[in-house]
Amino acid sequence: MDPELQKIEAELERMAPGSMPEGMISRMEAAMEGWKDVSWQDEEAKVVPFPRAEEKCVPQEQKSGKPLWAAVAGMALLGAVAGMVLIPEPLPTEISSNRLDNDKSSKAPGVTLPPGTVQTIELAPKTAKRTIVDATERNVIIPNGAMPLRLMRVDLVDRVMFSSPGGEEFHLEVPSVNYRLVPAPTD
């Protein structure tokens, strides 16, 4: 760095920040001691992650196909994994056929399943549907004098139905929230 700048830097280093008054130290200390008394809101939840500036803002309609199929593929995988991990064996015929109708039958007296055993079954997604449950408009923001954008919160529910080779149906419902920035019309 240029010697003139180094001189300024050295001059700044000689200045000492104003010390914290004793009363303030006591207040801060008391607050730190009493953190349990504060009602906590998750600090991560307070920060709404905006899409990065370089990400292009595209309204919902223009990119409707891809996210839906991505969600379906994700849920199919989730369903398959859940199917492999969670289904115990051996499954008595009367239980597997009635599982959807009456969950209680699996706990019927006399039926005992060896602990820790799993059965692998393949589940194929049959139908998938994304429903917009609610959409609300939030604040308008103007990023560095650029085009005004409105923040929109969209509440969604993805419903996917899986079927097993035996014809059983499994329904999966995943609620989610999306935030979108859409161009806001201005005068």
Add this chain to the structure above:
Amino acid sequence: MNHVGMYVRKEESSYWGEWLRENGSRLLLFARQQTRRPEDAEDVLQEALVKLARKVEERSFVGGQKAWMPFLYTQIRREAIDLGRRNDRRKRREDIVVEDRALQDGPDEDWFECAGYDDERRVLLEAALKGLPGKFSEVILMKIWGGQTFAEIGDILEISMNTVASRYRYGIDALKKKLSGARFRGDL
């Protein structure tokens, strides 16, 4: 048993106090730079410290004591941004001219100690520092008085180390120009 509990509590209490006596002034300086009013600076600093205390006592803090300062700088900055947004919304809603004036003309506290330095020079440097765009002054504050490296500042601000370094140089250069201007006008 109670005595032991009280003793431990007292130990903890004096520990935070000692730690604040050692590091509080640097954090307060940063909080003042990040906010518009002295009381806001105190608020955001307190919020950040309480979050640190909670994480430390819950043993959920990642990193040792060396990581406290970067964590606090990050928290102070976040709290100040949140507070600034809330104040802006409130200002828009209320639209009270008197309060706006009070906000802008509120007491301007000294950032630096008066003693041990040429006061005239200090006033000029301090005014020049306050007059810098925030993105330059925050880097200078964290580097010079916070003792943070460019890499650490980059992590706190979520920008690259090169950007931090260039902001720092720009800021120091801007200070130099302001001081040269003062010398030219005869203020020095």
